[in-house]
Amino acid sequence: MSDEVPGMFRPINLDELPYEPPARREGMLDDFLEMDIQEKWLVRPEEGFPVSVIRYGPNVSVPRHSHSAGEFVYILSGSAIWNEHELTPGMAGFVGANVAYGPETAGPEGVEFLLMRPRFSRYQDER
Numbered sequence: 001m002s003d004e005v006p007g008m009f010r011p012i013n014l015d016e017l018p019y020e021p022p023a024r025r026e027g028m029l030d031d032f033l034e035m036d037i038q039e040k041w042l043v044r045p046e047e048g049f050p051v052s053v054i055r056y057g058p059n060v061s062v063p064r065h066s067h068s069a070g071e072f073v074y075i076l077s078g079s080a081i082w083n084e085h086e087l088t089p090g091m092a093g094f095v096g097a098n099v100a101y102g103p104e105t106a107g108p109e110g111v112e113f114l115l116m117r118p119r120f121s122r123y124q125d126e127r
Contacts (some may be wrong), residue, residue, distance in 0.1 A: 017042070021033065022039040036058075058109060062103060067117070076114060
């Protein structure tokens with residue numbers, strides 16, 4: 001069987017996936033794209049269930065915002081303050097659709113986290 005069949009199980013090796021600039025989301029401000037943020041896609045939005053690993057550089061701070069879909073995060077390495085809660089490796093968090101939260105601020109070593117959502121979502125700056 002071909003591993004090109006849409007939706008078919010495929011193993012994913014995180015170490016083999018490249019980081020790239022974050023995918024532009026509807027409503028995202030240009031200054032977000034200028035931050036030290038990278039993304040690697042495990043499951044792309046067109047596959048129906050977007051999953052990515054996001055990496056914020058040291059002390060990167062994303063201002064208060066919301067998304068049109070809920071998001072689940074799992075910290076892989078580093079640390080961050082999310083809505084006044086410190087998150088370290090092995091910790092997770094969830095925010096519902098259209099709920100403003102933030103800022104998200106990476107620790108001095110940066111942070112890398114798994115991001116899962118039910119669909120690609122619109123970004124809404126809430127500053």
